[in-house]
Amino acid sequence: MKVSIIVTVYNRENFLSRCLRSCLDQSMNKDEFEVIVVNDGSTDNSEDIINSFGNEVRKISYTENKGLAFASNTGIKAAKSKYVVRVDSDDYIHSDLLKIEYAFAEMNNYDAVSCDYLKVDIKEKVLSRKSAVNNPIACGIMFNKDSLVSIVLYDTKFKLMEDIDLRERFEKKFKIHNVELPLYRYLMHESNATKNIKNVEHYTKLFKEKYDKK
DSSP states (O other): OOEEEEEEESSOTTTHHHHHHHHHSOSSOGGGEEEEEEEESOOSSHHHHHHTTGGGSEEEEESSOOOHHHHHHHHHHHOOSSEEEEOOTTOEEOTTHHHHHHHHHHHHTOSEEEEEEEEEOTTOOEEEEEOTTTSOOSSSOEEEHHHHHHTTSOOTTOSSSHHHHHHHHHTTTOOEEEEEEEEEEEEOOTTOGGGOHHHHHHHHHHHHHHHHTO
């Protein structure tokens, strides 16, 4: 097993099938990657959608919502591979994402490889192209699992901005190399977590407090 895709799910029944189809429809050989889906206490039909994929995915479920950081850590710890890639359950990916990022990571002995991305709407219309260097996001990054473990994975105190905290710690020891190809699709919709201004303000304050102490 070369790569594990980690998809964490909390009430994403409207987008989940497309996400999982894109994860499974990779040009990398089927026996070289796995898709791990962590159902983080969804109360909608997400569990049924995950079950509809049968043994094509590895499912981990719990009834209580524990947050994205906790669910991501659960998936990473369960991974059987050298590399892990997070994909948000409302997003989707290009069929060559795994093959290209894996080649860059292996041939250059990189600890992490990201890619550029397209912002899209719910009808898959492209809104803009973004550089993952200038506008980094949490997902679509292929991390060496051992490198992530060495920085103790995601800080579960963060229910938002967990990716910024992880990047802050990761880049003190390692480098994230970027592939200038838009292989990730970042979906813009009304339920994006970053649109909750109160939560953003709370975790921005928590982040500043954590790093101002050091």
